[in-house]
Amino acid sequence: MKILFFDDFKLGVLNGDQIVDVSGLVEDIPMVGPHDLINGLIANFDAYRDKLEEAAASGSGVPVDSVRLRAPLPRPVNIVCMAVNYMEDGTLPEPAPINAFTKASNSVIGPGDTMVLQDIPATVFEGEAELGVVIGKRCYQVSQEDAMDYVFGYINFIDGSARGLLPPANFFFQMKARESFTPIGPYLVTKDEIDDPQKVPVKLWVNGNLLQNFNTDDMAHSIKRCIEWISHVHTLEPGDIIATGTNHGGLNPFHDGDVVELECEGMGKLSINIQDDLKRTWERTTRLERKNKGLEPPHAPQLSGKYAPEK
Incomplete structure (x- = not known):
């Protein structure tokens, strides 16, 4: 359903x-x-x-x-996002230690809404394509063996990110919890409609160009392991969302006027708009393209507008 x-x-x-x-x-x-x-x-x-x-x-x-x-879940009690939870198409030698962060519940926006890039000195704004897992019943200190019994369904989830903000030790809150930085939808899909959530193709387009294209079978820590781990930190409530992470290779800078679309197979297509009143620009490239060229930093450099590096 x-x-x-x-x-x-x-x-x-x-x-x-x-x-x-x-x-x-x-x-x-x-x-x-x-x-x-x-x-x-x-x-x-x-x-x-x-x-x-x-x-x-x-x-x-x-x-x-x-x-x-x-937005089908307008204000979840908890939004927990897994950090560095993909093996990047098998290129990482071992999984990163399991880790997570939270996003503000009132950062949620829905289909056709607008992610606003704020007037802050972020080095780049990106959005991560993710499969969102929706909790169906109160969940505390559950085992991996029982974890999937607590899942209600799944949802498209874009994890908006404003990178490069100081101080470095506080980067998750400033980077991830911003207003409008949690687009979800268009539907909440009950779990019976997804045969295997660990084998779901995930695709993200920017202005019609396919830039992220990966499968949830590349997760470093499985959905049931994530539920087990989070539920030993705090209780999960019905309607809570666990965003399961992304493959970073296709991450790219969002610009004013962009139309971003995400589709986790079987969950419809989520479309949002990007607004940057400062009209900043970055190099139109992906992290993987920069990596293949041996370029640092991993994300695209800012080319023009407020906060651009002096040439």
Whole structure:
């Protein structure tokens, strides 16, 4: 099942290219805002699943391209992102030690929304294509063997990054937790629709150019290991997101006016816009292209605009 919010955060289920409004079926879930509604639905999904499936199959819908899609998880309690969690197509000699960071829950944006590159002296702005794992029930100190029982589903996830900010010891917070730096969507896909989350093709395009293209089978630490490790740090709640990391080779600098699209196979295509009021420019290249040329630093250099290095 593909679950979504649309227009003024009506709850919908996707049926082909039609969205069926199922808001009336979940009116008994206590809520202040849509984040309470989706988290409550996830936590009690067994009580609603049959009704939602029946409505999606028999109800009349509206074309998906006639509505405004919203972030399907507007404000998760926790957003935990795995750091350096890919083997970079087998080029790393061994996995990096397991590690993670958090992103602000109100940094989430949805399909068609805009990631804003702030007026800060970042050396480059990038966005990492990632598979997001959505937790289905409260999860604390679980084992790898049981970890997948706590998964509700999956989602496209872009991890916005403002790199090169000082001080170096505090880089994760300043780099990752910024406003609008967590695009997700367009749908929340229940786990039964993904045969093997460790074999999912992941692709990211910028202005129609395919720049990231990898598979989740390259993860250094599996999804179940990530759940085990995080849940021994703190409790995970229904609707929480674990972003599972990226292959860094295709990372590239985002520019004002860019259209960025992400598709983890089976999860629809997420499209967002990039806005930089300073109109800064960087070399249009990827990290892998620079690596193959023996260039440092790994990311593209800034060419013009505020904070550009003096020539």
